[in-house]
Amino acid sequence: MTVNRAKSAAFSAALEAGKFIRDRLGNIKQIDYKSAFNIVTDVDRASEKMILEILKSEFPDDSYLAEEGGGHEAKKTNRRWYVDPLDGTTNFTHSYPFFCVSIGMEEAGQMIVGVVYNPIADELFYAERGQGAFLNDEPIHVSSIGELSHSLLATGFPPDTGVGKPHNNMVPFTSLTNLSHGVRRDGSAALDLCFVACGRLEGFWELKLAPWDIAAGSLIVEEAGGKVSDLCNGPLDMPTGHILATNRLIHDEMVGEMKKLDLK
Ligand code: IPD
Ligand code: CA
Ligand code: CA
Numbered sequence: 001m002t003v004n005r006a007k008s009a010a011f012s013a014a015l016e017a018g019k020f021i022r023d024r025l026g027n028i029k030q031i032d033y034k035s036a037f038n039i040v041t042d043v044d045r046a047s048e049k050m051i052l053e054i055l056k057s058e059f060p061d062d063s064y065l066a067e068e069g070g071g072h073e074a075k076k077t078n079r080r081w082y083v084d085p086l087d088g089t090t091n092f093t094h095s096y097p098f099f100c101v102s103i104g105m106e107e108a109g110q111m112i113v114g115v116v117y118n119p120i121a122d123e124l125f126y127a128e129r130g131q132g133a134f135l136n137d138e139p140i141h142v143s144s145i146g147e148l149s150h151s152l153l154a155t156g157f158p159p160d161t162g163v164g165k166p167h168n169n170m171v172p173f174t175s176l177t178n179l180s181h182g183v184r185r186d187g188s189a190a191l192d193l194c195f196v197a198c199g200r201l202e203g204f205w206e207l208k209l210a211p212w213d214i215a216a217g218s219l220i221v222e223e224a225g226g227k228v229s230d231l232c233n234g235p236l237d238m239p240t241g242h243i244l245a246t247n248r249l250i251h252d253e254m255v256g257e258m259k260k261l262d263l264k
Contacts, residue, residue, distance in 0.1 A: 100194075142199055
C-alpha cells in the first residue's frame, strides 16, 4: 500500500537526518544569512539532501516542496511532500536543544502522513489520516483542559521580527500571557504542534508560517483529537500560513483573542 511505503520512507528519512543533525550539534561548518537574522547552515542543506534522496528513491515521480530549495514540481502523481530538514535552525545554531525534522505527505490536496522527529529527546511523532497520532509507537491525545486560564500555550515569531515595526503578534502574545499559565516561544513550530498533540501544550498559534513548518504537525494535532484552523476559525490556509492549533476545548476562547490582531 502506498501509505505504508510513504510512512516507512518518511520514518527512515526523519530518523537518518535527525541523527545526522544531532551528531553535528556544536559542529557547524558554515553559517549563511538568508536575510538580517534568518540563518541557514551547512547542516540544514545536508539534512535536506539526505531526506530527499531517501524519499525520491522510493517516490521518484512525486512533487517535493523543501525549505532549502531541493524540491521540484513533478506533477506526474497527485502526491506532494513537504520537507523542513531542520525546524529550529536558530536554536540549533546556538546549541539550544529544541529542533526537529518535519516531513509531510499530501495526496490529492489532503495531508495523509506526517512525521516529526526530535533527535535530542529521541521522540518520533507521526500520524496517518484516519489512523490516530503516535509518539514512539504509543497513541497520543490532546489534553482535556477546558479553560484558557488553566492552559499552557506557545507561539513563534519569524526570525526577522526585530526588523521594522513591532510584529503584530505582540498584541495576542501579551494578552494571552496574562490570560493563561503562560506563552512559550520555543523556536520550532513543528515541535510546538506536536506538543499540542501530546497534551504538553493546550494551544499554539503563529502567523505566516511556511507550508513545510506546518504540514506534518497539523495532521498530527488533528489525528490526536485537536483542532487546527486559521486564526479566525476558518479552514487552515497553507499559503497564508496563519495557524491556530488547540486541544479543541479552548479553541473558541483563543479565536476571541486572535480577533484583536491586525492581520493586514
Ligand atoms: C522557524 C521555526 C520557528 C518559527 C519561525 C520558523 P526554521 O523555522 O519554526 O519556531 O517561529 O517562524 O521560520 O527557520 O527554524 O526552519
Ligand atoms: Ca521551519
Ligand atoms: Ca528549516
